[in-house]
Amino acid sequence: MEENEDLDASEVDSHRSDDSNKVKHRFHDFMSHEIEILDQILVEMISVVENTSENIIPQLERCFECIDNMMRYANQFINQAQAVNMKHFIRFYSLYDRIRHSIMRTLTIINNLRRRNLLLIVPLVKDLTLDLDEIKVLVSRTTLEQVEEVLEGYRIKRSHIRRKIESFI
Secondary structure, three states: HHHHHHHHHHHHHHHHHHHHHHHHHHHHHHHHHHHHHHHHHHHHHHHHHHHHOOHHHHHHHHHHHHHHHHHHHHHHOOOOHOOOOOOOOOOOOHHHEEEEEHHHHHHHHHHHHHHOOOOOOOOHHHHHHHHHHHHOOOOOOOOOHHHHHHHHHHHHHHHHHHHHHHHHH
C-alpha cells in the first residue's frame, strides 16, 4: 500500500511540473510577442527620428502599451504560478537579451533626438528606457516573490509616466 501512495504522490508532482511548464511557456510566449512588437516600433522610431520631423509620441504611447501588456502578463503569470503551486521560477535569458537590445535602441533614439534638438521628447524616451530596465529585471528574477516586488514597484511608477505622456498630447 505504501508503494501505491508513493506513486500517487509522484503523479501529482509530475502533473504540477507539467502545469508549471505550461505556465512558464505561456508567459515566455506572451512576453516574446510583446517584445517583438516593441522592437518593430523602436526600429520605426529610429527611422523617423533620423529622417523626418514626424511626431513620435504616438509610437512612444504604443511602446508603453507593450510594457503595460508585459506587466499584465507578468501578473497573470504570478496568479497562474501560484494556482499550480509552482516552486521554482527560472530566469528567461532569451527575453533578458532581447530587452537589453531594445534598451540599446532607446538609447539610439535618445541620441538621435538630441542630435536633432528634439530635447522635449528625451525625458519620455528615458522613461521608456527605465521601464524596459524594469522588464529586464523582471525576467531575470529567480523567485516568484522577487517578480511580485518588481510588479509592485512598477504599479506605483506607471501612473506618473502615464500623466507625463498625456501632457504631451
